[in-house]
Amino acid sequence: MTVQASRSTDAAGAASRRPARAARRGGPARAIGAGLALIGLLAASVVLAVTIGPAGLAPADVLASIAAHLGLGEATLSPLRDGIVWELRMPRVLTAAAVGAGLAICGVVMQALTRNPLADPYLLGLSSGASVGAVVVLVLGLAVALPVAAFAGALAALAATLGLARAAGGLSPTTTVLAGLAVSAVFGAITSLVIFWSATNDSYREILNWLLGSLSGADWAAVVLAGGALLLVGVPLLTTGRTLDAFAFGDTAASALGVHVPRTRALLLVATALLTGALVAVSGAIGFVGLILPHAVRLVVGSRHRALLPLSALAGAVFLIWVDTGARTLFDPRELPVGILTALVGGPVFAALMLRARRTP
Amino acid sequence: MSALRPGAGLEASRVSFARGSRLVVDGVDITVPRGAVGALLGPNGAGKSTLLHLVAGVEAADVAALTLDGDDLVSLRRRERARRIALVEQDVQAPTGLRADHVVGLGRIPHQSAWGGDTSRDREIVARSMLAAGAAEFAERRYDELSGGERQRVNLARALAQEPELLLLDEPTNHLDIRAQLATLGLLRRLADDGLSVLAALHDLSLAASYADHVVVLANGAVVAAGPPAAVLTPELIRTVWGVEAHVLRHPSTGRPLIAFAERADGHAAAASTDGADAAATSVIAGPGGPEGFAP
Numbered sequence: 001m002t003v004q005a006s007r008s009t010d011a012a013g014a015a016s017r018r019p020a021r022a023a024r025r026g027g028p029a030r031a032i033g034a035g036l037a038l039i040g041l042l043a044a045s046v047v048l049a050v051t052i053g054p055a056g057l058a059p060a061d062v063l064a065s066i067a068a069h070l071g072l073g074e075a076t077l078s079p080l081r082d083g084i085v086w087e088l089r090m091p092r093v094l095t096a097a098a099v100g101a102g103l104a105i106c107g108v109v110m111q112a113l114t115r116n117p118l119a120d121p122y123l124l125g126l127s128s129g130a131s132v133g134a135v136v137v138l139v140l141g142l143a144v145a146l147p148v149a150a151f152a153g154a155l156a157a158l159a160a161t162l163g164l165a166r167a168a169g170g171l172s173p174t175t176t177v178l179a180g181l182a183v184s185a186v187f188g189a190i191t192s193l194v195i196f197w198s199a200t201n202d203s204y205r206e207i208l209n210w211l212l213g214s215l216s217g218a219d220w221a222a223v224v225l226a227g228g229a230l231l232l233v234g235v236p237l238l239t240t241g242r243t244l245d246a247f248a249f250g251d252t253a254a255s256a257l258g259v260h261v262p263r264t265r266a267l268l269l270v271a272t273a274l275l276t277g278a279l280v281a282v283s284g285a286i287g288f289v290g291l292i293l294p295h296a297v298r299l300v301v302g303s304r305h306r307a308l309l310p311l312s313a314l315a316g317a318v319f320l321i322w323v324d325t326g327a328r329t330l331f332d333p334r335e336l337p338v339g340i341l342t343a344l345v346g347g348p349v350f351a352a353l354m355l356r357a358r359r360t361p
Numbered sequence: 362m363s364a365l366r367p368g369a370g371l372e373a374s375r376v377s378f379a380r381g382s383r384l385v386v387d388g389v390d391i392t393v394p395r396g397a398v399g400a401l402l403g404p405n406g407a408g409k410s411t412l413l414h415l416v417a418g419v420e421a422a423d424v425a426a427l428t429l430d431g432d433d434l435v436s437l438r439r440r441e442r443a444r445r446i447a448l449v450e451q452d453v454q455a456p457t458g459l460r461a462d463h464v465v466g467l468g469r470i471p472h473q474s475a476w477g478g479d480t481s482r483d484r485e486i487v488a489r490s491m492l493a494a495g496a497a498e499f500a501e502r503r504y505d506e507l508s509g510g511e512r513q514r515v516n517l518a519r520a521l522a523q524e525p526e527l528l529l530l531d532e533p534t535n536h537l538d539i540r541a542q543l544a545t546l547g548l549l550r551r552l553a554d555d556g557l558s559v560l561a562a563l564h565d566l567s568l569a570a571s572y573a574d575h576v577v578v579l580a581n582g583a584v585v586a587a588g589p590p591a592a593v594l595t596p597e598l599i600r601t602v603w604g605v606e607a608h609v610l611r612h613p614s615t616g617r618p619l620i621a622f623a624e625r626a627d628g629h630a631a632a633a634s635t636d637g638a639d640a641a642a643t644s645v646i647a648g649p650g651g652p653e654g655f656a657p
Contacts, residue, residue: 028478117457246470248456255419256450257523258443258471303458304466306478356457 031307034300038314045318046097049325050089054332057085066090087219092328093321095218095282096338098226100289100320101313102279105234106272107290108312112244112305113265116173117353120290121154121276124176125183127285129157130277131191131210139198147225151277157183158273188285212339213286215324222282229278233271234313240268241306248303286339288346289316295349369430370395370558371416371527376425378415385411386422387582393527393560395430398553400573400590401562404603408582409562410451413529416560417448429527443471447520449513451532455505461515462500465491468522487522494518494548510541517548528552530561534568546572566607570594570618578602594618 047066051057065085067073075082103121110119121127133153137145164179165171188211195207209216243264246254251261293316294308301307320338323345327338371393378386386408393399401409415422418439427434429445437445447468456464468490469483479487491497496514499507504515513533520528530549534542542565550572553559563569569576570590577587580602586593599607599620606623 115454115456242470242473245467248459248464248467249450249453252414252419252448252450253453253467255439256417256443256446256448257467258440260439298458302460302463303456304463 028307031301031311034297034311035307035314038311038318042097042314042318042321045321046093049093049096049321050085052325052329053084053089055081055084057081061085091220091223092215092218092324095222095226096215096320096324097317098223098230099215099279099283099286100293100316100318102226102230102234102275102316103286103289103320104293104312104316105237105290105309106276108294108305108309109237109240109244109268109272110290111294112247113268114171114176115247115250116171116176117295117356118173118177118291118350120288121272122184122285122287122290123350124180125157125161125187126154126273126276127213127280127287128184128187128191128211129160130154130273130280131285132157132187132194133277134281135191135194135210139194146281147229147278149277150281151274153187154273154277154280155270157187158269162269208337210284212337213284213342214327214335214337214339215283216328216335218282226279226282229275233275233278237268237271237275238309238313241304241309243268244305244309284337284339286320286342288342288349289320291353292342292346292349293319295353370397371560372426372428373416374426376412376415376422376427378411378420378422380411385582386415388424389579389582389584391560391577391584391587393558394574395526395558396553396556397574398549398559398561398572400569400576401560401579402564402566402569402576402602403579403585407579409579410531411582412579413448413531413560413562416527417446417529418442419448440471443523445525446527446529447523447525449516449520449528449530449533451535453516455512457505459504460500461496461502461504461507461511462487462491464504464515465496465500465518465522468519471523486524487518490518490521491515493521493552495544509536510538510544513537513541513545514548517545521552525557527558527560530559532562532564534563534565542568566594566599566620567612567618570620571612571615591618594620 047059047062050062051059061077061081062085064073064076065082068075068077068082069086077085106121106126107119110121110124111117113119130150130153133149133151133156134146136153137143137149142149161176161179161183162171164182165176168175168179191210192207195210196203199206208214215222243254243259246257246259254264255261294312297308297312297315301311320342323341324338327336327341330336371391373392374390376386376389376391377384389408389412391399391401391412401412403409411420414420415425416427416434418434418437422435425435434442434446465487466479466483469479469487473479473483488497488500491500494514494517496511496518499511499515504512507515517533520530528549533545533549537545546568549559549561553574561573563573573590575588576590576593578585578593578598585602586598594609596607596609599605599609608621608623610619610621611617612619
């Protein structure tokens with residue numbers, strides 16, 4: 001194009017003055033560094049978290065077990081200890097990683113599309129909706145339909161929240177969060193009622209696990225479900241960074257940048273409902289992960305989504321691995337629903353975001 | 362880059378758009394030749410913003426023939442259109458935490474694939490656009506911490522980073538101090554002289570008259586008058602469209618029209634009709650003469 005061609009020599013001069021500060025917040029070097037650090041941290045977290053628990057295990061034991069199961073070495077652990085690593089703790093840690101990564105991705109996508117810093121699958125009611133879907137099919141003995149039902153529940157809750165917020169005067173952060181609160185309350189109550197009506201023994205624990213989220217039942221089937229959803233839905237969402245960037249100035253600006261706004265928004269919100277559904281089906285409604293991690297990552301690498309999405313996913317995985325390790329060991333032998341700990345961190349983060357939103361109207 | 366040829370620039374004809382049962386834009390014809398600055402004038406609610414949105418493709422016109430350099434815009438793919446037309450909105454809500462140069466980088470989106478980083482060409486165009494718009498010195502500051510005038514320069518740089526052939530602006534001088542207003546319009550003038558076509562909705566008639574090659578006056582969604590500022594901006598037209606009394610003077614140094622609004626002795630602007638919005642529709646009902654008519 002010809003428009004500013006005559007000024008290119010000046011531009012080159014300006015460009016050469018700037019790289020000295022390129023590594024600052026938002027610079028690609030910083031994002032790549034953070035990404036590599038988080039990948040290393042994630043690998044280390046998986047191995048270390050598996051060693052933690054009542055039966056003492058060393059990182060070397062865990063690596064040996066992993067190697068043996070991947071066919072890379074001889075089994076050196078006793079079958080009992082190998083079972084603890086491979087059948088109990090490893091699936092739980094991997095499920096935590098997948099759920100944490102997926103919830104963080106959902107949070108980023110929802111925050112960008114609704115231009116609402118407080119958007120998160122839990123706060124907007126998707127998690128409660130997914131819980132209802134999951135609990136209903138489990139009660140009916142239709143476990144094969146679990147992901148589909150959880151997805152349907154999440155989608156219904158999302159439609160209810162956005163519909164209610166729109167009817168109440170638009171998708172402002174306040175109305176959206178209030179609508180999410182109303183929807184969560186109703187869907188949470190339905191979950192509790194269904195469990196209470198159907199369960200024979202420990203219904204309170206069961207209700208708590210669905211409402212607050214718990215990874216205590218995570219097995220390899222859970223890894224497949226959560227990991228599969230992460231691969232099939234979460235990873236494609238990682239490529240939407242530029243599209244999400246285009247929404248920074250709102251729908252009109254996104255449209256003027258070539259984005260088909262209604263179609264894109266519908267497609268991406270349905271994808272977050274799908275991902276949330278699969279995650280909630282294995283973990284219950286774990287709150288605030290989609291709120292805490294994206295905002296923490298923004299502080300380090302800025303708001304551009306091409307960096308924010310993958311880094312939030314990695315940070316979410318690491319975060320939930322350690323919070324869940326705390327949930328299963330802090331009050332050993334009793335277990336906390338992991339959502340209690342995420343809420344303990346997430347509540348203050350929510351409050352801080354609220355205060356910041358007030359300062360910049 | 363398409364070569365300059367007859368009919369180059371924007372040609373819009375019979376553009377119509379209804380919202381509900383109300384015809385917001387009613388059969389508008391408008392032409393902005395390549396390298397020209399066109400000013401879109403008219404009272405609030407005349408359809409200026411909507412018309413810009415229709416040309417930008419943000420909203421789809423019910424009826425329209427739109428061509429840019431002879432290419433049909435209506436059938437153009439959204440992304441392709443975004444590479445040729447940039448829109449600077451008015452009063453955008455500032456995203457928090459985004460750096461100014463990243464805001465400008467948004468303008469590269471129509472040129473980029475979904476996956477992969479910014480190329481050196483992207484970075485060069487962002488830097489060049491910021492320089493052209495006078496925004497280079499605050500490249501690394503946060504957009505939401507800039508002043509109104511600085512933000513507007515960043516917005517312009519973002520539009521330039523799209524490498525458009527046509528630049529649309531919705532009241533780009535809104536909320537700016539006079540220095541920033543003149544800087545903005547001067548920049549648009551220079552960009553047009555370099556070959557960009559510019560169409561801007563403006564409120565200030567004198568500023569429009571000094572910077573635009575031609576003006577298009579809209580009222581109730583339809584074109585009332587169009588042409589060079591000196592031919593269009595007459596006291597009669599201003600009274601008809603805005604319902605106010607005005608003297609059209611000559612700018613002492615440029616010779617362009619300079620609009621002075623008549624004022625009554627009690628300090629209130631002399632409105633030709635009590636309701637400015639109705640004035641366009643009931644154009645013949647002008648007030649009882651000029652300021653003298655109201656003298657106590």
